[in-house]
Amino acid sequence: xxxxxxxxxxxxxxxxxxxxxxxxxxxxxxxxxxxxxxxxxxxxxxxxxxxxxxxxxxxxxxxxxxxxxxxxxxxxxxxxxxxxxxxxxxxxxxxxxxxxxxxxx
Numbered sequence: 001x002x003x004x005x006x007x008x009x010x011x012x013x014x015x016x017x018x019x020x021x022x023x024x025x026x027x028x029x030x031x032x033x034x035x036x037x038x039x040x041x042x043x044x045x046x047x048x049x050x051x052x053x054x055x056x057x058x059x060x061x062x063x064x065x066x067x068x069x070x071x072x073x074x075x076x077x078x079x080x081x082x083x084x085x086x087x088x089x090x091x092x093x094x095x096x097x098x099x100x101x102x103x104x105x
């Protein structure tokens with residue numbers, strides 16, 4: 001819905017409207033049992049619809065102290081982020097402290 005209401009270009013609004021109507025039709029037919037192999041058809045449809053969109057990179061292990069502070073009130077998430085930060089620090093140290101082959105340290 002964000003793209004449908006937040007877009008300024010008419011072309012973009014139409015693209016989102018087409019996507020919405022197509023998806024709604026497939027979802028309704030699948031949930032009513034009118035579309036055989038619904039899950040497979042839906043998967044193929046979504047793959048085709050979003051093939052042109054770039055994949056967003058996930059956060060991965062690049063956490064900062066700011067992420068840790070933002071997770072205030074969620075101890076499990078804070079613990080996970082702290083572990084990731086510590087792992088990053090260890091990787092950074094091990095990468096820089098390794099001697100170059102063929103040289104003495």
